[in-house]
Amino acid sequence: MSKNLRINNKQFVDETRKLSFVFNGKKLYGYKGDTLASALLSNDIHLVGRSFKYHRPRGIMTSGSEEPNAILQIGNDDALTEPNVRATEIELYDGLICNSQNCWPSVKFDIGGINNFLSPLLPAGFYYKTFMWPASFWGKYEYFIRKSAGLGKSPSKQDPDMYDHRYMHCDILIVGGGVSGLIAAKIASDDNKKVLLLEDKELLGGSLIYDDNDISKIDNQKSSEWLKKLIDNIQNDKNIIVKTRTSLAAYHNYNFLLARQNLTDHLSVNDRNNKIRQRLYKIRAKKVIISTGAIERPQVFHNNDRPGIMLASAVKKYIDYYGVRCGLENVIFTNNDSAYETALSLHKSGTKLNAIIDIRDNSSSEIVNKVKSLGIQIYWNHSVVDTKGYKRINKVTIMKLNDKGNDVIGKKIELNCDCLSVSGGWTPMVHLFTQSGGKLKFDNKDNIFVPDKTNLNQLSIGSAKGDFELDDVLKNSIKDTKKFLNIENSNFDKIDVKCSKEKDKKNIWLLPSDKPLSKTKPFLDYQNDSTAKDIKLALREGFKSIEHVKRYTTTGMGTDQGKLANMHALGIVADTTNTNMGDLGTTTFRPPYTPLTFGTIVGRNVGQFFDIFRKTPMHDWHVDNNAKFENVGQWKRAWYYPKDGETMYDAVQRESKAARESSGILDASTLGKIDIQGTDANEFLNRVYTNAWSKLQIGKCRYGLMLNEDGMVYDDGVTTKLGENHYLMTTTTGGAANVMSKLEDYLQTEWPELDVFLTSVTDHYATASVCGPNAKKIINKIFKNLDLSDESFPHMSFKEVKLGNISCRIMRISFTGELSYEINVEASYGKYIWEKCIEAGKEFNITPYGTETMHLLRAEKGFIIVGQDTDGTMTPVDLQMDWIISKKKYDFIGKRSLYRSDTIREDRKQLVGLLTDDPNEILEEGAQLIKDENKNPVDMLGHVTSSYFSPTLKKSIALAILKEGKKLKGQKLLVPMIDKTIKVTVSDTIFLDKENERING
Amino acid sequence: MFLINCPYCGERDQSEFVSGGEAHIARPKQPTELNDDQWAEYLFMRKNIKGIQFERWNHVHGCRKWFNVARDTSNDKIEKIYKMGEQPPKL
Known part of the structure; x- marks a missing residue:
């Protein structure tokens, strides 16, 4: 720490707690209570980064979230490193490691700095204009552009930190713990409201808490002293959560x-163990009070971006709050009274102030008179026209303004300085107000946008609403809060406030220079390197809307979202086009106000908690038997059961063969199941399915196809008639929830007259489906007294039987074409019945098979899978399923x-x-079908939807959707692949057992 | 994120609901009597107005009941909530 930059007096920085940190490889020291920025400044470090485009040296400019330059890479761990952290916001902790971004090999010597000298070749829209041609070269350009662009590097490993989400509810939410927010909180609490008060800094009080001048008084006390008492009061208030x-x-x-609450970012890495890093609050507030304050604007002049050029309010905060001088040779450049507070702070701390440059003709307010009385040189009606010093400012050049303020006259004066405090007035933080849908209006007096109309139960107070002077802030906050909360009297009604009042105002969005504009670099957006020239270029090239100008010039698009740049960009557009700023409007303010980590957004929903997954009652058995799983909707379904290092292909071939030749067993528990009851249940089925249900008898099952109102296939499944007014519908696994909805x-809105009740019972039952020529023998071993003859228990029928105390519903239905039985039991008996089947089937080599084999077996039979062979554009007629459309139903x-x-x-x-044509060639699902390879462009006739090698048929089979497919049976088509073209012949959709003989074993 | 006052359960967060598009489009009683244009009118044509729009909402993670909402699309303000089968309010 450079001794003469630290002032020993500070209540907010604990000088007994020295902290070490590393910046660009160099070990430095600061104190508990410092931000990284104040610690760097106390070490006389201003230069912290390089700008995005021209790689110009940039320094710390602000003391808050609006910081455009001091964004650093924190940490050097692959998992924990975080880019783009604002040094002005992060609290210093012991062992902090940080590095500059966007520079190589170092921030002091950056190769990219050459862009600064090429800048005449890099105007706004440079990339859009240059890399358009030839289009095929984009891939090559992109590599180099990506390499040179980007800020910081992302962590390359999984984030080990823990994040949290929490809901909160309150009567009054107050955003911003400055003086106006604190007063509002107290008024609300005194009225017995539950208040939630949010403050983004570590301490309450805003800028007034470190206000050290003698002019501002509240109830005859120094304003900061008065505020401290109020804060004590609020911290002991049971109605207020801070x-x-x-x-x-x-x-x-x-x-x-x-x-977003930061819980551990200010702690040393060792103290963070197992603590939640950040918490996201999801807040519902009955009423919201926005007291987010204002941020200072810079001014726009040639070379206004050098390290050492800072906002006047930041220079003041570094002295009065952190006890850090930002320079030893200070100059202030302002257009308003607030910078004179910085002058007083510099003077009081014994820091050299060479001069104040003010673009106004004069000012006669109390605070300016006080500065005048101190003998500080003030250059009225002057402007800065240039600055010098590549890595740190060392000189400013000033000239007198002409009467109109649009040119500079007289001779140049050079002043020495190592820190230039700039103030261009204040901008209310209306981001949250506009995010919530509020409309702004333009205030010509202060050149600001202020909150106007809102539909929500909310209020803006303090400088967020455009009140900048202490008496206005306090008195209007009290008055407006009372009105907003319908309160007659408050304890603040007799408050007495004294402060300096600004009388003289002047604003020039783009200050004149002795050089032509084209030879100057007056920066607006420091992070994106856009200058006033770029704005004018965009306007010349025909961009009129402020939203277009923003995107063309990238003004306001960085991590700071143009918190400093936007007003000047608007002002210059308005001046150039002769438009009123109020008519021009603003660009849209979108959340988040400051960047959020992905960790905060996802909270605990990571890894195994990322999504819900559902397991069948037999899941553990599948795991024990080496099943591989696939996700079907939220379900984990057994996909295949590889044995002794089998590939998926080998396993599926083995499983399919076993099911066809002896027996297989499938866990079908995931199928959607809807219990339908009521006297109109049958009529209901008639209305929702395409086929007729009137004649279905009790104990019988029927396959149904469900359409959308547009005629496209929506779902399918088998429904069983359990009783006169009682049905069990099954749906596809993925479609269950949607079908139920x-x-x-329809029942609630179109047919409320129907007496029908629906209950989702998907999770209530487990289903084991046993199929194959030996299925009957296996079922017979388990259910010894059940008559399994085709006469008593034919295909598409159902029996209810008991196995001990277990009720079993057995449906003889088949999705494989084989004789098969689906045994449904209450879910808790699912694993038991499954194991029973496995045991009984042992002698028949019963083979568990997964979804992949199920898909193969049904494809051999030409059965569709809704969602695989259909895509929401297929009618039953397109699927060649005309037979299932009832002609009789109205x-x-x-x-x-x-x-x-x-x-x-x-x-x-x-x-x-x-x-x-080659029976061993297996098509890829999704492959395109064409006829004429040489036609250009080639006609895309359709695509493959299902494709397998059939072990039973010993050849490759596929289903496809094909333009005019019905007419093309027997025709040759081509399937073009990346390395070959495959010849195919259009066939029937049923490949195996056209006569349906296997269904009876 | 709206707060929606379900007529059966009371005020709940929007995340418990799904929107079902424009309200008061009754399914024709005799679809087969309609020509293609009339059927297309029912099937496809929906309003998308700036101002008060009548919509169907379903309390899908709650009572699963459908109901009607009159919402101002310009500011998302819900002007009125009423049950299925009731006539749209005059607003």
């Missing part, structure tokens, strides 16, 4: 807000759509079978 280090990220409709929708969901002009077209894509 969350510090908590910044509001987003303000959504209906007073729903997101805030759709059926409920109506069902989707019926009318089946003869719309589009659905009756004969050249629609239709489901067909494909056989490869």
Whole structure:
């Protein structure tokens, strides 16, 4: 620490606790209470980064979230490193390691700095204009552009930190713990409201807490002393919950807000063990008070971006709060009174102030008079026209302004300085107000946008609303809060406030220079290196909307989202186009207000908690038997059961063969199951399925196809008639929830007259499906007294039997074409019945098979899978399933759509079978079908939807959807692949057992 | 994130609900009597207005009941909530 930069007096920095940190490899020291920025400044380090485009040296400019330059890479651990951290916000901790970004090999010598000298060749839109041609070269350009762009590096390993989410509810949410927010909190609490107060810094009090001048008085006390008492009061108030280090990220409709609390980022790495790093609050507030304050604007002049050029308010905060001088040769450049507070702070701390340059003709306020009385040189009606010093400012050049303020006159004066404090007025932080849908209005007096209309139960107070002077801030905050909360009297009603009042105002968005604009670099957006020139270029090139100008010039698009740049960009556009700023409007403020980590956004929903998954009652058995799983919706389904190092292909071939030749068993528990009861249940089925249900007898099962109202296939499954008014519907695994919702929708809204009750029972039952020529023998071993003859228990029928105390519903239905029985039991007996089947089937080599084999077996039979062979554009006619459309029924969901002009077209894509000319060639699912390889562009006729090698048929089979497919049976087509073209022949969709003889074993 | 006052359960967070599009589009009683244009009108045509729009909402993670909402699309303010089968309010 450079001795003469630290001032020993500070209540906010604990000089007994010295902390070490490493910046760009160099070990440095600061104190507990410092931010990284104040610690760097106390070590006389301003230069911390290079700008994005021209790689110009940049220094710390602010003391808050608006910082455009001092964004650093924190940490050197692959998992914990974090880019783009604002040095002005992160609290110093022992062992902090940080590095500059966007420079190579170092921040002091950066090769990219050459861009600064090429800058005439790099105007706004440079990349858009230059790399457009030839289009095929983009891949090559992109490599180099990506390499040179980007800020910081992402962690390359999984984030080991823990993050949390929490809901909060309150009567009054107050965002911002400055003086106006604190007063509002106290008024609300005194009225017995539950208050939640958020403050993004570690301490309450805003800028008033370190205010050290003698002019501002509240109730005849120094304003900071008065405020400290109020804070003590609030911290002991049971109605007020205070969350510090908590910044509001987003303000959504209906007073729903997101805030992020930093819990461990200020602790040394060793003290963070197993603690939650950040917490995201999801807040519902009955009323919201926004007291987010204002941020200072810089001024726009030639070379206004050198390290050592800072906001005047930041220079003041570093002295008065952190006890750090930002320079030993100070100059202030301002257009308003607030910078004179910085002058007083510099003077009081014994720091040399060479001069104040003020673009106004004069000012006669109390605070300016006080500065005048101290004998400090003030250059009225002057402007800075240039600065010198590559890595740190060392001189400013000033000139007199002409009467109109649009040119400079007279001779140049050079002043020495190593720190230039700049103030261009204040901008209310209206981000949250506009995020919530509020509309702004322009205030010509202070050149600011202030909150106007809102639909929500909210209030903006303090400088966030455009009040900048202490008496206005306090008195209006009290008055407005009372009105907002319908309170007649408060303890603040007799408050007495004294402060300096600004009388003279002047604002020039782009200050004149002695050089032509084209020879200057007046920066607006420091992070994106956009200058006033770029804005003017965009306007010349025809961009008029401020949103377009923003995107073309990238002004306001960095990690700081143009918190400093936006007002000047708007001002220059308005001046150049002769528009009123109020008519121009602003760019859209979008959440988050400051960047959020991904960790905060996802909270605990990572790894195994990322998504819900559902397991069947037999899941553990599948795991024990080496099953591989696939995700079907939220379900984990057994996919295949590899034995002794089998590949998936080998396992599926073995499983399929076993099911066809002897027996196989499938866990079908995931199929959606809906219990349907009521006197109109049968009529209901008639309306939701395409086929007829009236004649279905008790104990019988029927396959049904469900359409959308547009005629496209939606779902399918077997429904069993359990009793006169009682059915059990099954749906596809993935479609279960949607089918349930759709059926409920029709019942509640279109057919409320039907007496039907629906209950989802998917999780209530487990299903073991035993199939194959030996299935009957296996079932017979388990259910010895059950008559399994085809006469008593035919295909598509159902029996209810007991196994001991267990009720079993056995359906004789088949998705494989084999004789098969589906045994449904209460879920808790699922594993038991499964193991029973395995045991009984041992002598028949019963083989557990997964979804992949199920898909193969059904494809051999030409059975569709909704969602695999259909995609929401297939009618039953397209699927060659005309047989399932009832001709007799007057109506069902989707019926009318089946003869719309589009659905009756004969050249629609239709489901067909494909056989490869080489029987060993297996097509890829998704592969395209074409006819004429030489046509350019080639006609895309369809694509493969299902494809397998059939071990039973000993050849490759596939299903596909194909334009006019029905007419093309027997025709040759081509399947072009990346390395070859495969010849195929269009076939029937049923490949195996066309006569359906296997169904009876 | 809206707060929606379910007519059966009371005020709940929007995450418990799904929107079902425009309300008061009754399914024709005799679809087969309609020509293609009339059927297309029912099937595809939906309003997307700036201002008060009548919508169907379902309390899917709650009572699973459908109901109607009159919402101002310009500011998402819910003007009125009423049950299925009730006539839209005059707003």
